[in-house]
Amino acid sequence: MGHSKIVGAIEIGTSKIAIIIGEISSDSSLNIIGSYSVQSNGVKKGVIEDLQVTGQIVHNAILQAETEAGTEIEEIYLAQTGQHLAGVFNFGTTNVGASNGIITKADVEKAKEDARRPQLPEGRSFIHYIQNPFSVDGKKVENPIHMEGKRLQVGFWAIHADNKILQDSLRVIMGIPLVVEDVIVSSIASGNALLQESEKKAGALVIDIGGGTSDFALYKDGYVVYTGVIPVGGDHISNDLSMGLRTSVQLADSLKLREGLASHAKQNTDASAWLVGNQSIGDRKIPLISVNRIVESRIKELFELVREALEEAKLYNPSEIGSGVVLTGGTSRMEGIEVIAEKVFDLKCTKGECTWNIDKDLNIPEYSTTLGLLLFALGVFEEKQSKNTNNILGNLLRKFLPKQVNLQ
Amino acid sequence: MKFPKKSNKSVTYKSDQSWHNLRDANVQSSRITTFASVYRRIRPFIKWAFFSLSFIAVFFFLKDFVFQGIGSEKDTVSKNSGDYVKKVLFYTDGVLDEAWLSGVIQINRNMQLMDINIFEMKHSLERFDQVLEAEVIRVFPDALRVELKEEVPIFKLKMQTSEGVDFLRCVGESGLVYEGVGYSETVINELPYLIPYRHSNQKYLPINGLDHVSPLMNLLKEEGLIERLRLQSISLENFSGDSEFPGQIIEVNSGLIPRILFSAYKDYPRQIARLNYILSYINGSGNPEVERVDLSLRDSAAVEFKEGKNN
Numbered sequence: 001m002g003h004s005k006i007v008g009a010i011e012i013g014t015s016k017i018a019i020i021i022g023e024i025s026s027d028s029s030l031n032i033i034g035s036y037s038v039q040s041n042g043v044k045k046g047v048i049e050d051l052q053v054t055g056q057i058v059h060n061a062i063l064q065a066e067t068e069a070g071t072e073i074e075e076i077y078l079a080q081t082g083q084h085l086a087g088v089f090n091f092g093t094t095n096v097g098a099s100n101g102i103i104t105k106a107d108v109e110k111a112k113e114d115a116r117r118p119q120l121p122e123g124r125s126f127i128h129y130i131q132n133p134f135s136v137d138g139k140k141v142e143n144p145i146h147m148e149g150k151r152l153q154v155g156f157w158a159i160h161a162d163n164k165i166l167q168d169s170l171r172v173i174m175g176i177p178l179v180v181e182d183v184i185v186s187s188i189a190s191g192n193a194l195l196q197e198s199e200k201k202a203g204a205l206v207i208d209i210g211g212g213t214s215d216f217a218l219y220k221d222g223y224v225v226y227t228g229v230i231p232v233g234g235d236h237i238s239n240d241l242s243m244g245l246r247t248s249v250q251l252a253d254s255l256k257l258r259e260g261l262a263s264h265a266k267q268n269t270d271a272s273a274w275l276v277g278n279q280s281i282g283d284r285k286i287p288l289i290s291v292n293r294i295v296e297s298r299i300k301e302l303f304e305l306v307r308e309a310l311e312e313a314k315l316y317n318p319s320e321i322g323s324g325v326v327l328t329g330g331t332s333r334m335e336g337i338e339v340i341a342e343k344v345f346d347l348k349c350t351k352g353e354c355t356w357n358i359d360k361d362l363n364i365p366e367y368s369t370t371l372g373l374l375l376f377a378l379g380v381f382e383e384k385q386s387k388n389t390n391n392i393l394g395n396l397l398r399k400f401l402p403k404q405v406n407l408q
Numbered sequence: 409m410k411f412p413k414k415s416n417k418s419v420t421y422k423s424d425q426s427w428h429n430l431r432d433a434n435v436q437s438s439r440i441t442t443f444a445s446v447y448r449r450i451r452p453f454i455k456w457a458f459f460s461l462s463f464i465a466v467f468f469f470l471k472d473f474v475f476q477g478i479g480s481e482k483d484t485v486s487k488n489s490g491d492y493v494k495k496v497l498f499y500t501d502g503v504l505d506e507a508w509l510s511g512v513i514q515i516n517r518n519m520q521l522m523d524i525n526i527f528e529m530k531h532s533l534e535r536f537d538q539v540l541e542a543e544v545i546r547v548f549p550d551a552l553r554v555e556l557k558e559e560v561p562i563f564k565l566k567m568q569t570s571e572g573v574d575f576l577r578c579v580g581e582s583g584l585v586y587e588g589v590g591y592s593e594t595v596i597n598e599l600p601y602l603i604p605y606r607h608s609n610q611k612y613l614p615i616n617g618l619d620h621v622s623p624l625m626n627l628l629k630e631e632g633l634i635e636r637l638r639l640q641s642i643s644l645e646n647f648s649g650d651s652e653f654p655g656q657i658i659e660v661n662s663g664l665i666p667r668i669l670f671s672a673y674k675d676y677p678r679q680i681a682r683l684n685y686i687l688s689y690i691n692g693s694g695n696p697e698v699e700r701v702d703l704s705l706r707d708s709a710a711v712e713f714k715e716g717k718n719n
Contacts, residue, residue: 051440059444066448116423125427160425167430174431175440176448183427 009373015211034069046082187215189372202322234331502558537586563602583618601641616649638663
């Protein structure tokens with residue numbers, strides 16, 4: 001039996017901090033052995049504002065999850081969100097070196113190198129450099145090596161972040177102390193958990209509606225071509241609702257998920273809903289149409305912002321997003337939210353759900369980002385393992401061994 | 409369930425301007441430290457210390473109880489043979505000293521601590537009348553602790569052998585008559601004589617009724633009457649020890665008033681108050697010589713002067 005690795009995945013969100021611990025075995029199977037979720041504090045719109053307070057919660061959450069797992073995390077993957085994240089599409093171009101026009105590995109590397117030339121302003125660092133398909137003389141190809149052509153082009157969707165904000169997150173995690181193996185943007189992590197490869201190839205828009213922000217990622221031809229962060233989340237809707245109904249944010253939040261977009265509100269304008277829901281002392285009836293109007297306008301505004309961002313990037317083409325819109329994050333639990341998304345995007349819309357046989361407590365929108373992080377960890381582990389294996393016999397045997405994930 | 413393979417197409421950027429540079433530059437001092445983070449850091453050491461202590465505890469347990477238990481008797485004896493008595497720690501609340509102790513119990517440096525029969529030694533000490541209670545304790549590795557509680561003398565008793573030789577004995581609070589070792593001459597001289605109740609033989613038997621006499625003596629002491637009267641003896645000739653029996657008299661003989669009769673009933677404060685009044689009266693009357701004061705009468709006191717005049 002080979003060496004297994006204990007990997008943690010953590011998301012420090014505006015409204016909650018979620019952590020999952022997984023054990024990756026040498027046969028590339030993944031077991032989820034611990035998880036913990038706690039209300040966040042000291043985070044605003046995805047950015048840590050009170051390091052000590054947030055640090056305390058994060059460190060306690062890690063200890064709790066480790067206690068549940070009965071082991072210590074060796075390395076951790078961190079989700080990143082917030083408006084400080086920005087993306088840019090960098091192209092790299094090269095003329096094919098060989099006189100016969102056959103593209104070699106050296107040409108590919110040259111094109112990639114060219115794409116990496118653009119420099120960032122001071123105070124910013126790249127998080128991701130996501131490769132998009134090559135094109136040979138303007139024609140998209142997966143692997144250009146040995147193909148014939150004159151001009152090779154490759155694109156990268158590069159995501160960069162503010163150094164100070166990113167460093168604060170790292171300082172919190174490294175204080176415990178843990179090695180941050182990788183930082184992944186939340187929307188990409190969620191997409192990794194919720195989308196099949198075929199769905200990515202068909203094109204999909206993943207929208208992760210969190211507490212303080214909403215992250216989205218657009219996939220085309222199996223690649224991430226655009227990501228963005230909208231500074232509007234579920235908390236804003238709850239706040240609007242609490243002010244409109246003159247009630248607490250907690251009650252408004254509960255009402256939002258329960259009745260926020262109830263379909264019968266428009267059919268029957270006299271319909272009402274109970275504020276608390278248990279019809280006890282203090283509970284009162286509220287016109288459902290009022291709730292519906294507040295929530296719908298906010299949700300609609302949020303989706304329109306996403307659509308505007310995609311249109312601005314000239315990437316919004318419904319015919320290229322065959323898999324439609326996939327919603328995730330805590331606010332996506334709202335009944336009827338997909339109907340609004342379908343109207344705004346003119347695309348079919350579904351609520352994201354992991355298709356593996358995992359514990360139902362974990363198969364919820366709140367954990368999709370951390371689950372996606374763990375799958376990245378699994379991918380990195382496999383990659384490292386294949387690099388480290390020089391034994392040809394070993395490689396051959398591995399091809400015959402089944403790769404599986406045992407998610408609880 | 410088989411996991412659908414994810415492509416993970418080069419999402420990580422490792423080059424110039426990568427976030428990895430921030431991570432690597434994240435110096436120790438800038439990390440956020442909390443109680444939980446400190447605990448996580450020292451947790452391995454706590455575990456290590458716990459296991460080490462557990463191991464040591466188990467080792468000593470096995471050493472003391474298991475290994476020793478399976479050893480032969482000979483081994484045990486040979487181990488103990490090293491523990492010789494080097495000192496005796498002697499404590500008492502009375503006057504007995506180490507010289508007396510060494511005369512009662514014989515301990516030398518050739519004796520092994522575990523070989524001493526401390527129960528026998530305790531009984532030997534308690535056989536001595538002056539010792540009320542004795543404790544003998546082994547103090548490992550090489551000492552013996554002896555603690556004594558001694559009788560406190562309140563009277564001296566004048567006695568006579570069959571040959572007509574006088575000798576003194578002490579009487580304790582409990583009425584026990586004992587030899588009285590270690591008291592200084594001053595202490596003995598200050599003790600009043602006790603004239604006991606009709607002894608039928610010469611044996612030193614406890615004197616009955618001293619629990620009634622002790623409170624009277626304490627009151628006399630508190631009032632300063634022992635010095636004022638120049639107390640000489642207490643006669644229990646007319647006190648059988650049973651205060652309920654009628655006509656029980658405790659007689660105090662002093663230099664100032666030769667005979668003061670107290671009733672053995674428990675109304676000593678009233679009797680002492682009367683005595684004080686009488687003494688004041690005598691003092692105010694030019695100190696005539698008084699032969700006898702009888703305080704045993706219930707409602708009055710009789711004072712007999714030498715001139716034969718009664719008041």
